Amino acid sequence: MRTFEINSPLDMHLHLRDGEMLKLVGPLTSNTFSGALIMPNLVPPITTKEALLSYKQRILESCNGDDFEPYVTLFFKDDYSFSFLEDIKDEIIAIKLYPAGITTNSETGVSSMDIENLRPTLESMSKLGIPLCIHGETNGFVMDREKEFMPIYESIASSFPNLKIIMEHITTKDAIELLDKYDNLYATVTLHHLLITLDDVAGGMLQPHLFCKPIAKRPEDRDALLNAALEAHPKLMFGSDSAPHPKHKKECCGCAAGVFTSPIALQVLTELFDKNGKLENLNAFVSLNAQNIYDFKPVEKTIKLVQKDFVVPQIYTYNSENVVPMYAGETLAWSIEG
Amino acid sequence: MRTFEINSPLDMHLHLRDGEMLKLVGPLTSNTFSGALIMPNLVPPITTKEALLSYKQRILESCNGDDFEPYVTLFFKDDYSFSFLEDIKDEIIAIKLYPAGITTNSETGVSSMDIENLRPTLESMSKLGIPLCIHGETNGFVMDREKEFMPIYESIASSFPNLKIIMEHITTKDAIELLDKYDNLYATVTLHHLLITLDDVAGGMLQPHLFCKPIAKRPEDRDALLNAALEAHPKLMFGSDSAPHPKHKKECCGCAAGVFTSPIALQVLTELFDKNGKLENLNAFVSLNAQNIYDFKPVEKTIKLVQKDFVVPQIYTYNSENVVPMYAGETLAWSIEG
Numbered sequence: 001m002r003t004f005e006i007n008s009p010l011d012m013h014l015h016l017r018d019g020e021m022l023k024l025v026g027p028l029t030s031n032t033f034s035g036a037l038i039m040p041n042l043v044p045p046i047t048t049k050e051a052l053l054s055y056k057q058r059i060l061e062s063c064n065g066d067d068f069e070p071y072v073t074l075f076f077k078d079d080y081s082f083s084f085l086e087d088i089k090d091e092i093i094a095i096k097l098y099p100a101g102i103t104t105n106s107e108t109g110v111s112s113m114d115i116e117n118l119r120p121t122l123e124s125m126s127k128l129g130i131p132l133c134i135h136g137e138t139n140g141f142v143m144d145r146e147k148e149f150m151p152i153y154e155s156i157a158s159s160f161p162n163l164k165i166i167m168e169h170i171t172t173k174d175a176i177e178l179l180d181k182y183d184n185l186y187a188t189v190t191l192h193h194l195l196i197t198l199d200d201v202a203g204g205m206l207q208p209h210l211f212c213k214p215i216a217k218r219p220e221d222r223d224a225l226l227n228a229a230l231e232a233h234p235k236l237m238f239g240s241d242s243a244p245h246p247k248h249k250k251e252c253c254g255c256a257a258g259v260f261t262s263p264i265a266l267q268v269l270t271e272l273f274d275k276n277g278k279l280e281n282l283n284a285f286v287s288l289n290a291q292n293i294y295d296f297k298p299v300e301k302t303i304k305l306v307q308k309d310f311v312v313p314q315i316y317t318y319n320s321e322n323v324v325p326m327y328a329g330e331t332l333a334w335s336i337e338g
Numbered sequence: 339m340r341t342f343e344i345n346s347p348l349d350m351h352l353h354l355r356d357g358e359m360l361k362l363v364g365p366l367t368s369n370t371f372s373g374a375l376i377m378p379n380l381v382p383p384i385t386t387k388e389a390l391l392s393y394k395q396r397i398l399e400s401c402n403g404d405d406f407e408p409y410v411t412l413f414f415k416d417d418y419s420f421s422f423l424e425d426i427k428d429e430i431i432a433i434k435l436y437p438a439g440i441t442t443n444s445e446t447g448v449s450s451m452d453i454e455n456l457r458p459t460l461e462s463m464s465k466l467g468i469p470l471c472i473h474g475e476t477n478g479f480v481m482d483r484e485k486e487f488m489p490i491y492e493s494i495a496s497s498f499p500n501l502k503i504i505m506e507h508i509t510t511k512d513a514i515e516l517l518d519k520y521d522n523l524y525a526t527v528t529l530h531h532l533l534i535t536l537d538d539v540a541g542g543m544l545q546p547h548l549f550c551k552p553i554a555k556r557p558e559d560r561d562a563l564l565n566a567a568l569e570a571h572p573k574l575m576f577g578s579d580s581a582p583h584p585k586h587k588k589e590c591c592g593c594a595a596g597v598f599t600s601p602i603a604l605q606v607l608t609e610l611f612d613k614n615g616k617l618e619n620l621n622a623f624v625s626l627n628a629q630n631i632y633d634f635k636p637v638e639k640t641i642k643l644v645q646k647d648f649v650v651p652q653i654y655t656y657n658s659e660n661v662v663p664m665y666a667g668e669t670l671a672w673s674i675e676g
């Protein structure tokens with residue numbers, strides 16, 4: 001039976017939520033990943049050291065003693081003082097910027113992406129070497145939102161050449177092309193955006209469990225993302241953007257955005273890279289690139305994958321909480337051993 | 339209070355379904371419309387005279403004695419004989435062509451849109467003067483399906499210059515532009531495609547009740563459709579494509595395609611044309627154009643609209659059947675008197 005080893009897999013964009021949902025989904029990442037960059041868009045968002053440390057503690061408690069490092073982040077505010085950032089710097093891996101209202105729990109994000117508005121905080125971050133993660137979408141037409149954001153990425157990248165900027169969950173070939181234009185521009189890409197297009201969401205019947213933000217784009221966009229991932233583009237990292245919502249908030253009128261992929265990500269990535277004859281690049285995509293970009297050494301952890309059927313559970317539950325994973329009920333070609 | 343009269347409103351593209359659903363939705367059209375062109379995509383589809391006449395009878399029985407004419411249609415087959423079509427000609431207003439599998443209950447549609455494949459039936463229709471209604475979508479990427487179908491419209495229009503061809507429920511500015519290129523090309527447009535874009539379906543939360551086929555397109559497409567409707571383009575007719583599905587098939591995983599607009603269409607159209615200062619064109623769009631294109635005189639019926647709030651019901655029910663209308667629970671600016 002064929003096997004493959006992933007060393008210290010990292011999920012560089014993850015939503016773990018809080019409360020019962022955290023207890024449900026925390027272990028579904030910590031049992032297979034070595035570490036993950038945790039999004040700060042709780043209600044209220046993480047904007048103080050106290051909230052940050054207490055959230056990190058709750059995450060660690062949810063992980064059943066797994067050898068796992070949560071890399072926590074701060075929710076971007078345009079009025080953070082230099083001294084506050086200097087004080088919190090060693091506790092965080094990055095600061096995440098959301099334009100206000102652009103996605104789940106982003107209502108208190110920045111109301112203007114005008115560079116002068118962002119300058120004070122960005123200048124401090126640049127001086128202190130704190131990377132900036134951005135949800136890069138305008139509030140334009142849904143298929144154009146990321147493309148329309150490109151000039152804003154360019155403006156920040158050229159105004160702050162020493163600031164590391166990560167374009168989060170990119171979905172377009174425009175973003176892939178931009179990656180090579182600025183030295184200080186990096187990106188994460190999700191599992192689902194390597195696999196699906198708008199066709200999978202709304203081309204047949206409507207599939208709420210594949211509805212996410214940014215929305216899946218055109219086939220040529222998906223192909224550009226997939227090629228860059230398979231080649232392990234050194235400025236591109238895996239970030240699942242796994243975003244759990246309870247089943248009743250997905251299968252309803254007014255369904256929430258987010259695809260839940262944590263417990264299937266490594267199996268599907270292995271299948272995808274293997275099918276394309278690029279298994280030798282998977283460790284770079286899912287671990288080494290992130291280590292180089294963020295400059296850290298992760299917890300050592302070896303995950304052994306076996307080419308053996310894995311039937312994805314229909315649903316994961318914990319007390320009153322539940323979440324439906326991508327590929328629920330379907331059979332994957334690779335499993336995680338043990 | 340301002341009022342407006344619509345004379346003999348016609349819905350030139352309507353799904354009435356069958357059984358309990360027909361009993362629920364039939365009267366919601368027949369009480370305000372003078373007539374409607376009824377789609378034949380039942381299970382099984384309408385392909386015989388017997389099925390056609392019996393369906394027409396069931397429709398009439400559902401209408402509570404309203405003065406209403408159902409213009410029934412046949413489901414296109416590429417092997418209809420001339421004598422069959424000659425015999426059925428006076429019972430139908432048109433034949434509706436579906437590419438196989440393109441939408442609800444279209445599985446037995448034509449498997450190849452190759453003109454030679456369609457020629458026998460189309461030649462008979464052309465000789466007998468039977469109009470052809472087409473669901474014009476390829477099975478390509480969801481946002482491109484209608485645009486990709488344009489060469490097929492062109493090929494049929496130029497090969498059969500005496501055949502009246504109706505591009506059903508058009509959604510793109512490409513289709514609007516094509517309308518003026520061939521004398522024998524006409525179109526219907528729905529209410530919802532004059533109002534919404536993909537943004538309304540998937541730009542915020544996912545809205546299953548606005549999910550339809552063809553899917554709503556880009557803002558510039560919606561604008562082109564709306565302009566043509568407001569100007570009462572003489573080759574463009576109102577066809578609601580009102581397509582009821584029970585609530586549980588809309589608010590679920592794998593939601594069915596279709597927007598239910600019959601009971602609100604005239605009120606919303608009046609508001610839309612009034613808001614744009616084009617009320618004087620509404621009678622052409624919603625009745626006269628269809629009379630000219632199909633060459634018939636409808637049942638005389640005057641519908642009086644009043645500028646008075648109308649709260650749209652959350653749901654319409656009949657026995658075990660139900661359907662959620664567009665704008666459920668919202669307040670419209672115009673009501674139907676009486």
